[in-house]
Amino acid sequence: MSVATDVKTLVIDGINVSARADQTILEVARENNIDIPTLCHLDGLSDVGACRLCLVEVKGSAKLNPSCVLKVEEGMEVTTSSDRLKHYRQTILELLFAERNHVCSVCVANGHCELQSLGQSQGLTHVRMPYRNPQLEVDASHERFVVDHNRCILCTRCVRVCGEVEGAHVWDVMGRGIDSMVITDLCDPWGESSCTRCGKCVQVCPTGALSDKSKVGSSHPKYPEFLTNLQVMREASREGL
Amino acid sequence: MSKIKVATVWLDGCSGCHMSFLDMDERLIELSSQFDLVFSPLVDFKTYPDEVDLALVEGAISSVEDEHKIKMIRKRTKFLVAMGDCAVTANVPAMRNPFGPEPILERAYHENVSLGAQIPCVFVPALLEKVRPVHEFVEVDLFLPGCPPSADTFYTVLTDLLAGRTPDVASLTRFGA
Numbered sequence: 001m002s003v004a005t006d007v008k009t010l011v012i013d014g015i016n017v018s019a020r021a022d023q024t025i026l027e028v029a030r031e032n033n034i035d036i037p038t039l040c041h042l043d044g045l046s047d048v049g050a051c052r053l054c055l056v057e058v059k060g061s062a063k064l065n066p067s068c069v070l071k072v073e074e075g076m077e078v079t080t081s082s083d084r085l086k087h088y089r090q091t092i093l094e095l096l097f098a099e100r101n102h103v104c105s106v107c108v109a110n111g112h113c114e115l116q117s118l119g120q121s122q123g124l125t126h127v128r129m130p131y132r133n134p135q136l137e138v139d140a141s142h143e144r145f146v147v148d149h150n151r152c153i154l155c156t157r158c159v160r161v162c163g164e165v166e167g168a169h170v171w172d173v174m175g176r177g178i179d180s181m182v183i184t185d186l187c188d189p190w191g192e193s194s195c196t197r198c199g200k201c202v203q204v205c206p207t208g209a210l211s212d213k214s215k216v217g218s219s220h221p222k223y224p225e226f227l228t229n230l231q232v233m234r235e236a237s238r239e240g241l
Numbered sequence: 242m243s244k245i246k247v248a249t250v251w252l253d254g255c256s257g258c259h260m261s262f263l264d265m266d267e268r269l270i271e272l273s274s275q276f277d278l279v280f281s282p283l284v285d286f287k288t289y290p291d292e293v294d295l296a297l298v299e300g301a302i303s304s305v306e307d308e309h310k311i312k313m314i315r316k317r318t319k320f321l322v323a324m325g326d327c328a329v330t331a332n333v334p335a336m337r338n339p340f341g342p343e344p345i346l347e348r349a350y351h352e353n354v355s356l357g358a359q360i361p362c363v364f365v366p367a368l369l370e371k372v373r374p375v376h377e378f379v380e381v382d383l384f385l386p387g388c389p390p391s392a393d394t395f396y397t398v399l400t401d402l403l404a405g406r407t408p409d410v411a412s413l414t415r416f417g418a
Contacts, residue, residue: 097330097416101335101336101338101339102416103330103332103333103335103336103417104326104388104415104416104417105326105332105333105388105416105417106333106336107417110417111417116415116416116417117415119415119416120411120414120415120416121411122411124411124416125329125384125385125386125410125411126323126329126330126374126381126384126386127330127374128376130373130377131331131335131338131373131374133335133338133339133371134339135339135340136339
């Protein structure tokens with residue numbers, strides 16, 4: 001039995017590409033070795049378009065579109081890098097650095113942080129906005145893990161991995177706008193929550209917001225690629241049944 | 242032609258940037274033939290000269306003295322470099338910002354002192370309410386992040402600046418580097 005596949009053809013950065021109709025611009029770009037910076041996107045999780053770093057220009061549209069949630073269309077012409085996009089991406093990163101207390105030099109994730117490395121790859125050398133320096137909590141009530149809200153960028157990877165992959169939905173977001181916070185259960189201390197202690201949230205956190213207590217003070221690499229491996233294994237076991 | 246006049250300045254930082262600067266080791270000898278060091282915590286000049294070509298400023302602006310100094314330095318300097326994360330982002334000194342200066346002074350000079358506790362108020366400059374990066378007070382010509390920027394970064398940046406080129410800083414260093 002053959003399944004008819006709906007194929008679209010489009011142009012990304014002047015390159016003719018083809019894609020399945022259900023693919024996003026981000027997926028297709030990466031398949032064709034076109035790099036679009038991302039922060040909230042992670043292979044293996046649903047996309048929410050929260051960080052806006054993956055914005056691209058689409059011919060015929062005045063507004064910018066987040067490529068992680070933009071579906072391909074026949075004849076689309078997409079631009080993934082321009083002075084305008086560079087300006088927006090740098091400004092987004094500056095706003096993230098200014099919003100909370102990201103002190104890279106004394107962070108557990110120094111050297112393994114996606115925000116820090118994106119700052120460098122996007123050519124950021126300083127932040128033009130005044131730093132807000134809010135007073136935020138560090139919750140170390142969990143036996144194994146710590147959440148430092150000073151480092152959180154509200155990408156919601158932890159919320160999605162906990163709900164979609166672990167199936168526990170311990171993490172969620174509380175509040176609105178600048179007051180938004182990731183919380184465990186109904187804003188209970190992490191150590192007293194219904195956490196299953198799987199540690200997936202720590203591995204997918206792009207910054208030092210979630211860390212493993214046993215790694216504090218030492219090199220703290222994370223391995224978010226476990227997620228795609230896990231999915232391959234789960235799919236294989238489902239097919240085996 | 243007279244040599245380029247270079248100054249280095251130490252405001253609210255740990256001197257780690259100056260240490261990293263010295264870590265250029267023998268390369269300093271090669272570089273120093275191209276400039277005169279006219280003011281620095283590493284040498285003995287007491288006053289900042291009226292005309293300086295290039296100043297490397299370490300540290301954030303934390304006190305009324307820092308603010309006074311950086312404004313004076315800017316007036317007398319052609320090209321000002323914010324050197325290291327404290328100058329660029331306010332970094333560790335700014336970790337007091339969420340609390341303000343009073344609880345910090347209280348902690349350092351009352352809570353942890355058993356005898357004759359008093360907050361110093363004579364001959365020491367008053368702390369500003371918030372610690373801020375250099376560019377929030379004066380114009381900065383080049384930002385050099387890093388805690389500290391490596392000796393290799395210093396060497397490349399200084400070599401470029403002394404040759405009249407603009408270094409590609411983001412390819413060399415980053416926040417917290």
